[in-house]
């Protein structure tokens with residue numbers, strides 16, 4: 470078995486195999502939910518303005534039997550990488566995962582990265598693997614699932630009316646040019662999301678980064694619906710929420726939701742999410758499920774989601790491996 474570089478230029482059959490592994494693991498761990506589309510799996514290897522993404526593959530007899538996607542943030546957290554490691558179920562417990570992880574450690578250490586993050590279902594083989602490789606659990610996160618067909622549209626309409634001096638703006642695709650600087654600044658709200666036992670840098674946002682993010686999604690054929698809360702007197706964007714449609718037949722993914730610290734406590738979180746869900750039901754009638762991931766300690770976000778009708782699916786561990794220590 471060889472460990473080789475893996476990227477979007479790799480043989481199409483390897484990329485197909487990577488997607489099949491992604492689907493298998495989703496069916497195994499996120500039961501009842503629609504699995505990722507081919508473009509989502511490809512996206513794990515597609516870089517953009519803020520992230521360098523590539524991977525390593527385990528090749529046995531010409532076949533891809535496992536691979537790891539590695540994401541390195543280029544603008545903050547220069548000591549950290551995020552990874553997604555998958556081994557074909559017929560090839561597990563033969564050291565494939567360990568070899569991929571060891572090769573990743575070498576690669577990242579050469580780049581000055583000292584921390585590797587991932588996410589594993591509690592009680593799964595991946596959790597046992599992470600423990601055996603010396604990773605520590607830093608936070609519990611929960612996928613929450615909303616049955617869109619049960620939404621009370623009248624209640625959504627009422628909740629989507631923020632009090633003065635706030636206004637809402639909803640768009641599909643890229644952010645309007647006249648809002649993009651203010652929208653970029655509002656991303657600071659996400660710095661306050663719980664990070665568990667680890668510390669992370671504040672993210673460095675700019676209009677250029679917003680455009681890079683949007684171009685990556687557009688390049689993958691993904692669509693987005695965004696609602697922002699605008700503080701009318703100043704023109705500042707004080708909150709935003711994004712729904713991502715990746716081509717799953719009836720599922721949308723919730724991306725960021727944040728309200729800037731100075732404007733919390735005005736039910737803006739509920740307002741922006743309600744408005745965006747209303748737009749979803751109007752513009753995307755095929756979508757009947759929304760999936761969101763939240764830290765289990767994120768009481769405020771969970772309260773908003775509970776009010777909207779989201780239900781817990783399972784519990785996952787965020788895990789971090791110290792790359793300077795070999796196991």
Ligand SMILES: CC(C)(COP(=O)(O)OP(=O)(O)OC[C@H]1O[C@@H](n2cnc3c(N)ncnc32)[C@H](O)[C@@H]1OP(=O)(O)O)[C@@H](O)C(=O)NCCC(=O)NCCS
Pocket residue numbers: 494498552553554555556557560561562563564565566567568587588589590593594595596597598599601602
């Ligand atoms: C996690 C995963 C990549 C491990 O790959 P693997 O090639 O089977 O791992 P290895 O053979 O290198 O296992 C190394 C050690 O991890 C531990 N381990 C791995 N799988 C385990 C399991 N099912 N039960 C208990 N321990 C396990 C063992 O200590 C093992 O050493 P041993 O076989 O000598 O006892 C694989 O199970 C997988 O693809 N799972 C689904 C993908 C996933 O959820 N990934 C999440 C992102 S990390």
